[in-house]
Amino acid sequence: xxxxxxxxxxxxxxxxxxxxxxxxxxxxxxxxxxxxxxxxxxxxxxxxxxxxxxxxxxxxxxxxxxxxxxxxxxxxxxxxxxxxxxxxxxxxxxxxxxxxxxxxx
Numbered sequence: 001x002x003x004x005x006x007x008x009x010x011x012x013x014x015x016x017x018x019x020x021x022x023x024x025x026x027x028x029x030x031x032x033x034x035x036x037x038x039x040x041x042x043x044x045x046x047x048x049x050x051x052x053x054x055x056x057x058x059x060x061x062x063x064x065x066x067x068x069x070x071x072x073x074x075x076x077x078x079x080x081x082x083x084x085x086x087x088x089x090x091x092x093x094x095x096x097x098x099x100x101x102x103x104x105x
Contacts, residue, residue, distance in 0.1 A: 013100075016103060018050075019033060029053060029054050031051070032052075033050055059083060063081070063082045064089065072101075073092075073104070076090055076091065076092045078091075090102060090105075
C-alpha cells in the first residue's frame with residue numbers, strides 16, 4: 001500500500017513494524033530504511049525512504065562476534081556481528097518482540 005501522506009523520516013517502532021511486516025509478506029525480498037543521519041548521504045531526509053529488492057547481502061551471512069542478553073527481552077537473541085561497522089542482530093520467533101526490542105535499542 002502506498003502512503004498518501006508525506007511523513008517526516010524517523011526511525012521508531014513503526015519503522016520496524018513496516019520493515020518486518022514487509023518481509024513477513026515477501027520473505028524472498030529484503031527491505032531497509034535509509035539512515036536518517038545527515039552524515040550518511042544519499043538519503044532523502046524529508047520523508048520515509050525505503051529500499052527493497054531480491055538480493056542477499058553479505059551482512060546476512062556475517063557471524064556473531066558477541067552474543068548478549070537484553071534483560072527486558074529474554075526471548076530475543078541479540079548479538080553484535082563480526083562486521084566492519086557497528087551492527088546488532090536481533091532474532092525472535094514473535095514479531096511483536098522484535099518490534100519492542102528494536103524500538104528499545
